Amino acid sequence: MTVVTRFAPSPTGFLHIGGARTALFNWLYSRHHKGQFLLRIEDTDRARSTEAAKAAILDGLKWLGLDWDGDVVYQFSRAARHAEVARELLDAGKAYRCYCTPEELETMREAARKAGRPPRYDGRWRDRTDWPQGPYAIRLKAPQTGETVIEDAVQGTVRVGNEQLDDMVMLRADGTPTYMLSVVVDDHDMAITHVIRGDDHLTNAFRQSQIYLGMGWPVPLFAHIPLIHGADGAKLSKRHGALGVDAYRDMGYLPEAVRNYLLRLGWSHGDDETISTEQAIAWFDLPQVGRSAARFDFAKLDNLNAHYIRLASDERLVELVLPRIEAALRTPVEAGVPERLRRGMTGLKQRVKTLAELADMARPYVARPTEIEEKAAKLLDPAGRALLASYRDTVGSLEPWAQAGLEDAARHLAERAGVKLGQVAQPLRAALTGRTISPPIFEVMEILGRTETLARLAAQGTPA
């Protein structure tokens, strides 16, 4: 049997990080089994669904590299089919008409709550046939005794007494299908074999299972994966990382880092931490998915991101960081900058955790420092400036203008002055970058070139 999984977000907001992980697990599982990964947009809530949200979800998936098979299915377009199934169940006596008004239902729930009972529909129309004129909802005639059992690939066997479940509405009085019905019909029609989704749907699975049974359809294998929590253990909210994946992209995370991080959140393969996509596809399976909720940890994401930045090619990083630099500058960079970035990338990329940091670290290559950081300014004291002046004199006509020779000159100068190399290098760094932290300073000098280096030294390095 071919494995068919799906990701079914509702376009009422961005693709949040939990959804991204659900999509990743579905994608991985289908790729592992050489099956299919389908995408269905659950846009039946017309009031809350937006085009912007839909676009954000599609963009997010593309950015993460989670490609889906076939066309996107839009749930709303299948409403007629959903209604048809509800009618079928009604005709077969497995569902019934309910003429309750919303007010009546609210009263019922209120009464139950007051009596300390769970707020459930009492089935008052279940066996009636004295149907009045007017609209009615169609409810499933669910079993009232016995139990409903879910064989969950992650949670194991989960069972609940049928008396806990009430007769859910499948078709509203206005003729539109409810989520519970739509999901089942679509999953069946799309031939989904494995429903991998968030833990929050576990209790829905019981009710959905009853619809499958009612229609005599095979029940797909469920796999309810634990939710992601914030650093404080509470449900992920906007405060701590329930951001859209676009926010992670904007913060400067690489898609492969996000993928790797999300994969290890709730899933493991022995002691492996950095896992390539190829390995992930080869190794991913449901039994290794953990049963408990995981907390989102930016520190670990940062670490993974730094790892993948170091692995990324210099060309790719230049391409990624250039738009950030230009956005900050509000103007295109000068002609020689991309080449400087490319040459300096090896030294730059091992010092940053995100592309945002990379853009900042690259500043000395982009433009002459307009301001000197406080700590750097302290290095440019009279002693430091004197050293800079001597250094400038010795390397002024150095040939070739290369890292090794520039460093030798500094070492000789330090020796003659009876100071450590750092006492020459740090003022140089301050003068050339305006900072106390940078890639190796002689590498910076080589990349900047003789003219620019001497100009910066002249501007900051010598006493007036």
Next chain:
RNA sequence: GACCCCAUCGUCUAGCCCGGUCAGGACGUCACCCUUUCAAGGUGAAAACACGGGUUCGAAUCCCGUUGGGGUCGCCA
């Protein structure tokens, strides 16, 4: 409240199913090494089986309970 799920270092986790390990790894933290800064890299350290009962020669592993956390209880999805 009812129902369902979960519980190993601060965090992500291995180990649990098939009881016997100094309870392993990674991130983070700290120290040292390397070193022109910062990183990277290397070495090392501190750091956990929620609690209480069983079962057993022996329990992180099996059973029960407690506590704690989470999820679900709509003619929302």
